[in-house]
Amino acid sequence: MADRFHTTSAKFQNRWGTGLSALGSEEDVAETLDDIVKRYGFRGYLLINVPSETSTDFSSNVLLTSWPGEMLETYDHAGLIFGSPVVEHLRQSTTPFAYDADRTNRRRADGKAAIAASLFERHGLSRGAYFPAHNSAGLRGALAFGGMREALNPREMAELNAMANLIFTEVVDMRAGRRQNVSLSRREIECLSWASAGKTSVEMSEILGLSEYTVNHYLNRATRKLDAVNRVQAVAKAIRAGLLN
Template identity: 85%
Template sequence: MADRFHTTTSAQFQNRWDSSPVSEEDVVDTLEAIVKRFDLRGYLLITVPSETSTDFSSNVLMTSWPDEMLKTYDHAGLIFGSPVIERLRQSTTPFTYDADRTNRTRLDGKAAIAAALFERHGVPRGAYFPAHNSAGLRGALAFGGSREPLHPREMAELNAVANRIFTEVIELREGRRQNVSLSRREIECLSWASAGKTSVEMSEILGLSEYTVNHYLNRATRKLDAVNRVQAVAKAIRAGLLR
């Protein structure tokens, strides 16, 4: 099955993208097809977290990881000291991972927690494929499962589509955000949130009630199609709405 996939995936992917407008549903269909054909469990498309990132979820563009896994990852603070994220920041070469072996290099004493999380959710092994768009934004496409490590030929095939998928998703998101219009108050609240201020602190700074501050933040979060204020801030920065 994998050999047959090698001869068709790139062509099918390219034909679909070139023959009709791309939608996020097209991307999801493609990712799910890859997962199925390679006998994997899930996929993850991210922007590479910056050195100042305090959570992982705000960098996730698309994933089949369950919400519980993402929440547990962030609650345990596994973004700090992650050998995978550190490698993505330093290299553009695709690489495989083994949750148990890879996390042994952690210096924060959370190796067992990280390995157990990936094992529990069925993605103890997999691979990451670094990507970037024309503006220099860096990301990665990852696949995980419990099968044996991906072979070199499989790695090459997946690497061939990673950059295109990342670029298309970023363009789709940016195109959608160009139509997003935030009010002055929404931008002010997001700006202070990006500076680490709480709702109470923002209410004192802006001379508004805490309820009103939360109202502006919640409305901006919905407009930006974000799951929380942290992700809303990240999306607003990437869209050029915050300076």
């Protein structure tokens, strides 16, 4: 364990220790997180802003993740953000904590414990830990790792917790620096606008007189420009950036 941690820490410090200029891009961040996932025996990572009390979906709060897109969509479609013990814990505490999808979701009061536990088990993310983070402006986030391995020991919890604030702060700063440079085409804005109204790609193709393939092309391109993980998050980010009414 010591050798593994020192190797990860050295790589982490080489990449991150000199600040934003050493990072290059979010791809570098994702590569580092993928390396941490492999070294600690996890299956995926999740970097988020802590959802506010008024958040109606989880996806719009995701900064970076290796969770499958299908899993995020299913999570939001089932409304699992409401009554989530994990989200509630993150809103109330800044202490790192482990989770077990089965045991943790038993605390749900909405009758969706089995749905939530099954979703995480199906995607191999039944056990893991969350590490709350914040930046100098007071924005709160969290870095999580999940898989099927045994619970993290205290030293592993401390090692991963030491990385959370730095990763969260750097990603937030990178996005803040790029926010003013996001530019969407007229067609991209049209497609996102109709997506925000709940229209499917097929419905949009009929409304706009475009092929379904072309509509998906515009939506995918807008999603990439906005650093979003899916169209739901792209819509939310476009609204926050003032690109959609």
